[in-house]
Amino acid sequence: MIVGAGPRGTGLLERIAANAAELYDGGRLDIHLVDPFPPGGGRVWRHEQSPLLWMNSMAEDVTMFTDASVESEGPIRPGPSLAEWSARIRSGELAITGFDGQLDAEARDLTSQSFASRRLQSAYMRWVYEQATAALPPGIAVHLHPHRAVRVTGSREGRQSVWLEGRAEPVTGDLVVLALGHLDAEPDAEQRGLAAFAAEHGLVHLPPEFTADSDLSVLAPGEPVIVRGFGLAFVDLMVLLTEGRGGRYEEDGASGELTYHPSGQEPVLHIGSRRGVPYRSKIGYAWSGERPPLPRYFGPAQVDELLARPGRPDFRREIWPLIAKELGFAHYHELFSAHPERTTLTWPEFDARYAAADPGSAELHALVAAAVPDPADRLDLAALDQPLAGVRFGDFDLLQEGLRHHITADLARRHDPAYSPDLAVFLGLLSVYGQMLRLGDIGEWWHGFFSYVASGPPGPRLRQLLALSKAGVVRFLGADTSVAADPVLGVFRASSPSVPGASVEAQALVEARLPGPTVDRTRDPLLRSLHEQYGEDGAGVTSTQAGLVAVTAEDGRVIDRSGRPHPRRFALGPHTDARSAGAFTRPGTNGPAFRQNDATARALLTFLRAASSCTGCTGALSA
Numbered sequence: 001m002i003v004g005a006g007p008r009g010t011g012l013l014e015r016i017a018a019n020a021a022e023l024y025d026g027g028r029l030d031i032h033l034v035d036p037f038p039p040g041g042g043r044v045w046r047h048e049q050s051p052l053l054w055m056n057s058m059a060e061d062v063t064m065f066t067d068a069s070v071e072s073e074g075p076i077r078p079g080p081s082l083a084e085w086s087a088r089i090r091s092g093e094l095a096i097t098g099f100d101g102q103l104d105a106e107a108r109d110l111t112s113q114s115f116a117s118r119r120l121q122s123a124y125m126r127w128v129y130e131q132a133t134a135a136l137p138p139g140i141a142v143h144l145h146p147h148r149a150v151r152v153t154g155s156r157e158g159r160q161s162v163w164l165e166g167r168a169e170p171v172t173g174d175l176v177v178l179a180l181g182h183l184d185a186e187p188d189a190e191q192r193g194l195a196a197f198a199a200e201h202g203l204v205h206l207p208p209e210f211t212a213d214s215d216l217s218v219l220a221p222g223e224p225v226i227v228r229g230f231g232l233a234f235v236d237l238m239v240l241l242t243e244g245r246g247g248r249y250e251e252d253g254a255s256g257e258l259t260y261h262p263s264g265q266e267p268v269l270h271i272g273s274r275r276g277v278p279y280r281s282k283i284g285y286a287w288s289g290e291r292p293p294l295p296r297y298f299g300p301a302q303v304d305e306l307l308a309r310p311g312r313p314d315f316r317r318e319i320w321p322l323i324a325k326e327l328g329f330a331h332y333h334e335l336f337s338a339h340p341e342r343t344t345l346t347w348p349e350f351d352a353r354y355a356a357a358d359p360g361s362a363e364l365h366a367l368v369a370a371a372v373p374d375p376a377d378r379l380d381l382a383a384l385d386q387p388l389a390g391v392r393f394g395d396f397d398l399l400q401e402g403l404r405h406h407i408t409a410d411l412a413r414r415h416d417p418a419y420s421p422d423l424a425v426f427l428g429l430l431s432v433y434g435q436m437l438r439l440g441d442i443g444e445w446w447h448g449f450f451s452y453v454a455s456g457p458p459g460p461r462l463r464q465l466l467a468l469s470k471a472g473v474v475r476f477l478g479a480d481t482s483v484a485a486d487p488v489l490g491v492f493r494a495s496s497p498s499v500p501g502a503s504v505e506a507q508a509l510v511e512a513r514l515p516g517p518t519v520d521r522t523r524d525p526l527l528r529s530l531h532e533q534y535g536e537d538g539a540g541v542t543s544t545q546a547g548l549v550a551v552t553a554e555d556g557r558v559i560d561r562s563g564r565p566h567p568r569r570f571a572l573g574p575h576t577d578a579r580s581a582g583a584f585t586r587p588g589t590n591g592p593a594f595r596q597n598d599a600t601a602r603a604l605l606t607f608l609r610a611a612s613s614c615t616g617c618t619g620a621l622s623a
């Protein structure tokens, strides 16, 4: 039984199909796929959502199919990326049924560098699901259960039962896979306090949740709204409250600049966060030339060494220096290879001296200062991370100008191949991410930093943000924004050290971020019951410090309450401590999600083969 039919559940099915010929004996096998949302896209990538919401990845960077780069035991089964799939539709090679006119037009116009709508990705995921089920051998059947699973029971040695909402009888089978994905959570103490304050004073408070599922009608036209969080949830919010309420953009033919024409239905969004700036723009050009040979300073050997030390490695002291050195290596390798005229040493000389210098040391600073004359060509991770640190503005109007300047400069730089070391740092971040997976849930800060630098919004979204800022629909609050509940006036008040002494009052507060992973406070009934499960069949789950479900690195078996891998329960995806990059795989990158799906699929099939060689058993993921 697979609970969760989103990208992970679908990817697992694809791997079951790929490995069945080798590992399954041809007997009957029934796979039960449980999800209230349609298979393929699942909840995040369902068709039923605003067509204005986009993916955050370029179409060429999204694939659900393995390629030669994937180091898996199971066979490689190539297939099209989202961009290639759209090209096949365009060429007439593929006809997709059930497309509306809008999707059809989008698929036909999509380029490799486009950011597809979530609805188009939904159609791709549906097609991937159909391909995966069609590739299953004749004895294997998939049964859909469009219900929420609320409980799983069954002993370590026996069959498992998955109980469905509104159904008296469970679905039973030999094995369970929890591909539950991104989950809703009960509010924490701070959020409960803010919600109670809002209820007491008749204010609006939207806690962390899926923006696409939020009831935004409570945010009234023209009213100020304080928004906390400048990541991708903010971008969704911004889109739904502006174009989603009838506003439109006009592009100046000569400069390409956008002007926003409000509909009058928009609230005024006062947006703040810890950094006070939006995530860095997606890089708008492709790699060319020699890739930095990564990993160099943070690879398997360094991870082995960290894991061999007693206790949990300390992120700041033991891991970050290795990451900083790796990112610096990627950056300078590209600067010296692609733009040698902006350096004063030869690469071999710089490389040797860089290798000898400790990260953050005076020696390293002196080397870089001597070898790279223009400060804009040096990698300054602190400034990249916190561009507003120590910057003060006289009033909010000056801050608006300052931020527009920052965003314009970021957009320009991230679309200019003259700054290709930025793209090398991006590759460095991907490489580091792969290594960090082996260290489990260490370094929550790192995940935020990665998202901010490597997983920011598409350039066009930042151009829209600039236009909204000029139109006064979006107002920036500054860095280290704090929000206080004012019991005297009965309002929320936001302030930031970026504009000393100033503040903004509002009757609405939106937390623009997804709920963090938490087994303790999850709203998912199935996971909650597993968290609470004790006793004879109550193997339960172990939660890590970061609130993730602990699983084995080899094949994703759930670690039960006693610390033992459960023989019949598996979990895959962002709610586990084996979470892969938390995103779709880019082609040619040996994506960890593929390797994990493959290992789990093989473990399932191997178990089932052994089970079916017993007395006349029928299939085992089965009812």
Ligand SMILES: Cc1cc2nc3c(=O)[nH]c(=O)nc-3n(C[C@H](O)[C@H](O)[C@H](O)COP(=O)(O)OP(=O)(O)OC[C@H]3O[C@@H](n4cnc5c(N)ncnc54)[C@H](O)[C@@H]3O)c2cc1C
Residues within 6 Å of the ligand: 003, 004, 005, 006, 007, 008, 009, 034, 035, 036, 037, 041, 042, 043, 044, 045, 054, 055, 056, 057, 147, 148, 149, 150, 179, 180, 181, 182, 183, 514, 524, 525, 526, 527, 572, 573, 574, 582, 583, 584, 585
């Ligand atoms: C809003 C949003 C936008 C994103 N955009 C991008 C992007 O542009 N590019 C990118 O690479 N990544 C993006 N991601 C990252 C995301 O991690 C992956 O795209 C992908 O959705 C993860 O797949 P999953 O199957 O693990 O989880 P999910 O997509 O969350 O799927 C899990 C499924 O499990 C089901 N489920 C959960 N609990 C139960 C239960 N008790 N019973 C039955 N079913 C259950 C849910 O209904 C859901 O369908 C985005 C994530 C979010 C949340």
